[in-house]
Amino acid sequence: MEDRLKNLKNSIKKTVLQDLIFTEEHKKSIRHRIQQLPETSEEQILLAVFQLLKQRRTGFELSRLIRARGIKKYENEEGFLYMTLHKFEHRGYLDTFWEEPDVKYYQLSKKGLTILTKLEKNTYGKATILKEILER
Amino acid sequence: MEESIIEDLLIHDREKLIDQLMDHYGQSILQLAFSYVGNRELAEDLTQEVFVKCYQKLDQYQKKSSLKTWLWRIAVNHCKDYLRSWHHNHVVISEERVKDTASREKEVENQVIQRDEDEQLAKMVLRLPDTYREVIYLYYFEELSIKEISHLTGVNANTIKTRLKRAKEILKNSLEG
Numbered sequence: 315m316e317d318r319l320k321n322l323k324n325s326i327k328k329t330v331l332q333d334l335i336f337t338e339e340h341k342k343s344i345r346h347r348i349q350q351l352p353e354t355s356e357e358q359i360l361l362a363v364f365q366l367l368k369q370r371r372t373g374f375e376l377s378r379l380i381r382a383r384g385i386k387k388y389e390n391e392e393g394f395l396y397m398t399l400h401k402f403e404h405r406g407y408l409d410t411f412w413e414e415p416d417v418k419y420y421q422l423s424k425k426g427l428t429i430l431t432k433l434e435k436n437t438y439g440k441a442t443i444l445k446e447i448l449e450r
Numbered sequence: 451m452e453e454s455i456i457e458d459l460l461i462h463d464r465e466k467l468i469d470q471l472m473d474h475y476g477q478s479i480l481q482l483a484f485s486y487v488g489n490r491e492l493a494e495d496l497t498q499e500v501f502v503k504c505y506q507k508l509d510q511y512q513k514k515s516s517l518k519t520w521l522w523r524i525a526v527n528h529c530k531d532y533l534r535s536w537h538h539n540h541v542v543i544s545e546e547r548v549k550d551t552a553s554r555e556k557e558v559e560n561q562v563i564q565r566d567e568d569e570q571l572a573k574m575v576l577r578l579p580d581t582y583r584e585v586i587y588l589y590y591f592e593e594l595s596i597k598e599i600s601h602l603t604g605v606n607a608n609t610i611k612t613r614l615k616r617a618k619e620i621l622k623n624s625l626e627g
């Protein structure tokens with residue numbers, strides 16, 4: 315019995331799974347469905363901004379990375395992103411640094427990191443934190 | 451997949467990351483889904499949903515396990531959720547019965563044409579009750595360890611051992627009977 319089961323991989327491949335193939339068509343259809351996904355919610359955008367700013371980044375870098383995550387909100391509307399960053403800086407979620415005369419870097423502050431940890435834990439109270447950050 | 455590449459794509463290009471995941475694991479996820487639902491179209495649908503879900507959940511990936519294991523957990527859970535769903539238990543049943551009879555007829559034919567013992571075993575495995583089929587498939591087909599199966603399914607390792615043992619008994623009895 316054990317021997318036959320050891321050979322199960324081949325037996326199954328040769329028989330029941332014989333013409334079950336993951337094709338280019340399947341991939342295409344998945345890509346299509348991903349592109350059709352509804353716009354990202356405010357919460358997801360916020361989470362993305364916080365996660366990406368664990369490292370020190372410029373606003374330009376950040377906007378590219380946000381776009382790479384499939385978030386289109388700030389595409390060609392970078393001004394809004396800077397407004398958000400300004401707001402977060404003001405509330406103490408972000409530290410900012412000037413390097414070279416005119417390049418500003420953003421990074422999560424201790425307070426910002428605490429909030430990110432809470433957001434990522436996905437626990438009870440997440441909604442309250444989000445409400446606080448988004449609405450005030 | 452290489453960790454450094456995953457890390458890079460996770461930050462820079464998630465759509466490409468999903469592409470790579472599909473290239474590496476699409477075939478095995480499709481087979482896995484088939485092992486759960488035993489129906490080609492359904493397995494294809496579930497596979498699509500698994501990858502879309504994976505894309506949506508990438509934010510929650512915490513690097514506690516490999517991305518592969520993480521994807522597989524999503525797949526296992528998604529298939530099981532489907533089997534537990536109202537839709538499966540109420541709507542699909544009649545349709546599946548038809549298919550089942552058809553495939554049994556074909557099977558009888560096949561048995562006459564080629565008395566292939568391996569094929570017989572493969573089909574028997576796919577007809578096992580859900581919990582037994584799952585462990586046999588993951589252990590013998592995917593060649594995962596008990597520990598890995600336990601992690602994937604969230605079932606205690608000892609329970610998995612018992613299920614494996616019981617599943618083998620069932621298979622043995624039906625093959626000899």
